[in-house]
Amino acid sequence: MKNNLNELTDPTKLHEPVSISNIDDEILKKMLKSMILIRETEHKLAEARKEGLIGGPVHLGAGQEAIAVGISQSLQPTDRVFGAHRSHSHLLALNPDFYRLFAEILGKDTGFSKGMGGSMHLFDQHSGFYGSVPIVAGTVALAVGAAMAAKMQNTNDIGVAYIGDGAVEEGVVHEAFNLSKIHESPILFVVENNLFASHMHISLRQPNDMISRFAVANEIPFEVLDGNDVCSVYRSAKKLIEQMREGNGPRLIELVTYRHYGHVDWRDDIDVGVKRSQKDVADWKERDPITRLSKSLISEGLWSPDEEESFKEELRTNISLAWEKAMNDPYPDLTATMKYVFSYKSKEES
Amino acid sequence: MQKHNYGTAILAGFEYLLEKYPEVFIIGQGLWSPWYVGNSMTDLDKKFGVERVIDTPVSESACTGAAVGASLAGMKPIVVHPRMDFMIYAMDPIVNQAAKWSHMLGGQAHPGLTIRSIINRGGEQGAQHSQALHAWFAHVPGLRVVMPSTVSDARDLLIASVLCPDPVIYIDDRWLYDQEDELDDVVELNLADQRPIISIKGSDITIVSCGHTSLLSRHAADLLRDNNISAEVIDVRVLNPFIADEIISSVNKTKNLLVVDSGTLSSGFSAEIISKVVENISLNSLKSLPKRIALPDAPAPTSKELEKNYYINVDDITKEVKKILLT
Numbered sequence: 001m002k003n004n005l006n007e008l009t010d011p012t013k014l015h016e017p018v019s020i021s022n023i024d025d026e027i028l029k030k031m032l033k034s035m036i037l038i039r040e041t042e043h044k045l046a047e048a049r050k051e052g053l054i055g056g057p058v059h060l061g062a063g064q065e066a067i068a069v070g071i072s073q074s075l076q077p078t079d080r081v082f083g084a085h086r087s088h089s090h091l092l093a094l095n096p097d098f099y100r101l102f103a104e105i106l107g108k109d110t111g112f113s114k115g116m117g118g119s120m121h122l123f124d125q126h127s128g129f130y131g132s133v134p135i136v137a138g139t140v141a142l143a144v145g146a147a148m149a150a151k152m153q154n155t156n157d158i159g160v161a162y163i164g165d166g167a168v169e170e171g172v173v174h175e176a177f178n179l180s181k182i183h184e185s186p187i188l189f190v191v192e193n194n195l196f197a198s199h200m201h202i203s204l205r206q207p208n209d210m211i212s213r214f215a216v217a218n219e220i221p222f223e224v225l226d227g228n229d230v231c232s233v234y235r236s237a238k239k240l241i242e243q244m245r246e247g248n249g250p251r252l253i254e255l256v257t258y259r260h261y262g263h264v265d266w267r268d269d270i271d272v273g274v275k276r277s278q279k280d281v282a283d284w285k286e287r288d289p290i291t292r293l294s295k296s297l298i299s300e301g302l303w304s305p306d307e308e309e310s311f312k313e314e315l316r317t318n319i320s321l322a323w324e325k326a327m328n329d330p331y332p333d334l335t336a337t338m339k340y341v342f343s344y345k346s347k348e349e350s
Numbered sequence: 351m352q353k354h355n356y357g358t359a360i361l362a363g364f365e366y367l368l369e370k371y372p373e374v375f376i377i378g379q380g381l382w383s384p385w386y387v388g389n390s391m392t393d394l395d396k397k398f399g400v401e402r403v404i405d406t407p408v409s410e411s412a413c414t415g416a417a418v419g420a421s422l423a424g425m426k427p428i429v430v431h432p433r434m435d436f437m438i439y440a441m442d443p444i445v446n447q448a449a450k451w452s453h454m455l456g457g458q459a460h461p462g463l464t465i466r467s468i469i470n471r472g473g474e475q476g477a478q479h480s481q482a483l484h485a486w487f488a489h490v491p492g493l494r495v496v497m498p499s500t501v502s503d504a505r506d507l508l509i510a511s512v513l514c515p516d517p518v519i520y521i522d523d524r525w526l527y528d529q530e531d532e533l534d535d536v537v538e539l540n541l542a543d544q545r546p547i548i549s550i551k552g553s554d555i556t557i558v559s560c561g562h563t564s565l566l567s568r569h570a571a572d573l574l575r576d577n578n579i580s581a582e583v584i585d586v587r588v589l590n591p592f593i594a595d596e597i598i599s600s601v602n603k604t605k606n607l608l609v610v611d612s613g614t615l616s617s618g619f620s621a622e623i624i625s626k627v628v629e630n631i632s633l634n635s636l637k638s639l640p641k642r643i644a645l646p647d648a649p650a651p652t653s654k655e656l657e658k659n660y661y662i663n664v665d666d667i668t669k670e671v672k673k674i675l676l677t
Contacts, residue, residue, distance in 0.1 A: 080423055114456025123455040130422055131459060135446050141415025142447060148416055149423035152375065152401065159419070172442070175412030182407060332456075340457040341491050342591070343515045346542035 001203035004210035008226055008256040009195060011283035017295035018229045025302055027073060031230050032297060034072075034096065035065040035290045036308075037315060038089045041098040044319050045088070045105065045119075046266035053327075054105055058119045059086040059134075063228070063260040066289035067192050068093035070233025071160065071253075074241040075128055080146035081160040082139035083132030085120055086192075086259075090162050095127040099322035108329040115332045116340060136197075137163060137170035140189075144180045147187035147250075156245040159187040166197025168211050177218040177250070184249030188240060189220070191254040192227065198263045201275035215252040227255025228289040231296075258284040351532040359501045359533060360390040360522065363508035364428075366536050368398045371426060374512060377404040377413050378430030378466075386432035387468060388527050414440035414465065418448045418517075421463040426512050434467045434521070435478045448517035449492030462515040466508070469523040469561070469612070474657060477649035482612045484561065485619040487519045488589040494518040494541060495589040499564035500549075501531035503587060510541040523562040523612070545593045548600065552582035555606035555671055558597055558623050560586035563610040563662060570667035581671060589619060594626035601627050606674055607640040610667055615644040638674045643667065 007013045020028055042060045049058050064086075072093035075081065083090040088101060091112070104111025105119045113123045120134040130146060133139055140161045147159030167173055168191070180187045191211045195202045202209050215222035223240065225232045233255060240251040260281065262269020270278050297303035333339075354362060367374045376394065382405040384391040395403040406413045410431065417427035431437040437444075444465065451459040471480035488495045494516050498507045504522060511518035518541065549564065550571045559567045564585040571581040582600050586592070601607045607627060611620040620642040628640065643662055651657055 080419070082419070111456075113454065114458070116456040117454045121454040123458055125458065130419075131451060131455060133447065133450075133454075135442060138442060138446060139419075141412040141443060142419030142422065144412065145416030145419025145421075145427070146423040147419075149420040149425045152420075152425065153423070172411045172415065175407070175409035176415070178407055179409055179412045179416060336456075340453040342494070342542070343452050343457065343460050343462075344540070344542045346540070349542070 001206065002208040004208055005224070005256055008224070009209060011258065011280055011287060014226055014228070015286045016292070017299065018231045018292045020231055020296045020300065023231055023234060027234070028293070028297060028302060031069050031073065031234065032290070032293050032303065033311065034069045034093055035230065035293070036312060037096050037098070038065045038069070038092045039290060040312065040315050040319055041092060041101065042088060044323060046261060048323070050266045055107065056118045057264045058105065059264050060261040061086045061089045061259055063284065063288070064192060064194060064257045065089050066230035066233055067190065067227050067255045067257060070230045071190055071237045073234055074238045075160065076157070077126065077128045078155065078157045079128045079160060080130050080143065080150065080157060081128050082130050082143040082146070083122065083162045084136065084139065084164065084167070085134035087122055087132035087162065088119070090132065091122050091124055091129050094129050095124050098319060099326060102323050102326035103329050106326050107331060108326055109332045110326070110329045116336065137167040137173050140167065140173050140176045144176045144185055144187050147180065147185040148183055150186055158241060158244045159185065160190060161187060162190045162192060164197065165191065165193040165195065165202055165211055168214055169197070169205060174214065177214060177220060180250040181218045181220055186244040186248070187250045188244065189250065189252040191252065192257055193254055194257045194259050196263070196273065196276065199269065199273045204274060210254070212252060212254045220250045220252050222252040222254065224254045225256070227257035228287045228292065230289050230293055260285060351534060354501050354531060354533050355527060356501050356504045356529045357389040357527045359505040360508060361392060362533070363505040364391065364394055366509055367512050368394065368402060373424060374426045374428065375402045375404065376428045376430060377406060377417055378432070379406055379408065380432055381405040381430065387430070388524065410436050410439035411443060415443035415447065417463045418443050418461050421461045422451070422459055427463045428512055429463060429465045431465065431467045433470045433479055434483055435481050437467050444493070445490050449490045452516065453492055460515040461517050464511040464518045464520055466520045466522070469521060471650060472525065472657065472661070474652050474654055476652035480650035482561070484521050484589055485613050485617070488592065488619060488622070492517065493590060495521070496541070496587060497521045497561035497589060498587065499526060499561055499585050501529050502533055505533060506536065506539055507544065507587070509536060510539040510544060513538060514541040521561060525562045526565055529565065544588050546584050546586045546588070546596045548582060548596060549585045550581065550583040552580040552604065554580045554604055554675060555608060556582045556584060556597065556600040556604045557608045557610060557667070557671070558584045558586060559610040560589060560619065561612055563612045566662060566664050566667055567610055569664045570671065573664065573668050574671055579671060579675060586623070592622065592626070594623070594630070597623065598627055598630045602631055602635065605635055605637040608670055608674060609640070609642040610662065611642065611644040612662065613644060614647050615642070616647050618644050620644050641670060641674055643670055
């Protein structure tokens with residue numbers, strides 16, 4: 001495999017604090033808190049899954065928080081964001097309501113998808129989160145269509161498609177890239193390149209580790225960045241999104257990252273991952289997006305270890321309370337299985 | 351009253367929708383030169399603009415997926431697949447996405463797109479230009495499936511499909527295009543209220559069919575009348591959700607049932623029709639065993655002689671009816 005991403009894929013590099021220049025203090029703190037909230041929420045899910053309290057699979061994205069958080073600062077609630085199987089962060093970065101996420105994952109009526117979706121089918125259109133599904137690349141064309149609609153509706157809204165490095169191995173992604181470019185649709189393709197599709201390392205799946213080569217093939221402007229540097233993600237996404245809101249067509253941003261957990265649930269997946277070693281996981285945890293921003297803010301006097309500790313303490317209390325509340329919430333009514341198949345009702349049904 | 355054939359009735363449906371509803375757009379291959387689709391889409395691009403009548407790259411999956419996404423964002427898209435065979439590339443956006451989003455997101459998402467899919471067979475086109483896969487789609491919960499067999503349904507069910515907030519597979523058949531009729535002004539229908547209808551009343555046997563075979567069954571009933579056989583013909587129209595009440599009542603009256611389907615036999619829609627009937631009537635009341643005519647369990651052959659033999663014609667139906675009633 002050609003290593004076009006160079007040091008971005010070397011986990012012994014890029015451990016230092018991130019540069020916070022030219023970003024508003026409030027946004028910096030907001031991004032830090034958002035990343036911590038997502039991390040703590042996912043730790044709770046990992047623990048609950050391990051204890052057997054969650055019935056279905058959870059695909060955790062701990063380690064990858066900087067991407068959704070960096071992107072979402074430039075989004076508006078009327079944008080159209082589509083996710084995939086590992087989308088807790090994509091949703092929580094737009095709406096930090098972990099209680100409704102817990103309720104959803106527990107299959108409760110109070111969840112984001114009214115308990116009908118679980119971890120893999122999330123919905124919160126009010127915040128711009130149109131939906132996530134576990135069919136790899138299943139929402140890419142949908143996001144393009146929602147972006148085409150934004151243009152037809154004379155808005156400056158954009159579509160956002162979160163995809164992974166595995167998704168580009170599906171043919172529809174290339175159809176979607178091409179279609180979006182032909183129509184100059186305002187769609188941001190966010191490629192979370194975490195180097196793995198399930199258990200398989202990218203070197204066993206593709207001849208080149210840089211996913212952006214497909215942007216080149218479709219004349220789509222793109223950027224490739226350290227996905228664990230929330231400030232870089234923020235600056236780059238802000239610029240690309242502004243270009244799209246001004247009437248320009250698709251953009252692609254490739255963020256190199258790594259997940260702390262295995263493909264699914266709480267395990268490390270060292271045993272089932274091909275080319276996933278304990279050393280790699282440990283090295284990647286040193287390139288942690290939260291620690292790197294926290295250190296920068298502390299050294300600039302914008303944040304302190306005490307503040308971080310009390311923030312986490314309060315958050316953990318709230319997470320525990322939300323979890324307990326969700327655990328006690330009702331399941332959907334038994335009629336739900338049939339009720340939601342169609343939206344439209346006949347005279348007899350309504 | 352306006353004189354139409356089946357193709358111009360579809361065209362009139364498109365024109366009505368594009369004129370009245372700014373959120374309607376059409377996307378599919380060949381729309382800027384619609385010679386694939388008879389006279390059913392002529393000059394729509396010139397009249398309504400290429401932004402609303404969109405010809406596309408050869409990308410069935412992405413274009414169908416894009417229509418799903420646009421519908422989630424409040425548009426009413428119509429996807430056109432001039433041949434159903436090519437639509438198989440779009441099974442994920444149809445079956446995994448459009449059909450499921452309402453249910454798996456708690457009734458909050460509405461993928462209200464319409465997919466117009468054309469059965470375009472005969473003419474020695476062979477196995478990959480001929481398939482009638484309506485039973486596949488009717489098997490998927492969450493997809494509404496309609497097959498108009500008359501000139502008025504061609505227009506009115508298209509309009510009802512597009513105005514419905516659920517995903518609809520609208521299947522027409524090039525072998526229906528020569529029919530003519532006079533149409534009144536449009537009355538918008540609620541698709542959820544549409545169900546099978548009795549096209550021809552009769553008392554000796556119930557013949558049930560959908561799409562092109564409904565046309566054949568109507569012709570067969572006309573011929574059978576000359577032999578003093580009174581056939582009741584029921585056009586299914588809506589395959590999913592499938593309501594069999596009219597069919598069950600009819601069989602209770604005629605006590606004989608023949609199903610004629612333009613898809614292949616095994617696990618086909620004909621089986622669903624017969625099942626719904628026999629589950630809901632007293633079998634002792636039947637004068638004959640329910641029978642079905644469908645395509646053989648083989649892909650469509652190319653060679654002219656084989657092709658002629660492969661497809662169902664009116665004679666096949668009249669002969670089968672006589673066999674049922676006279677033996």
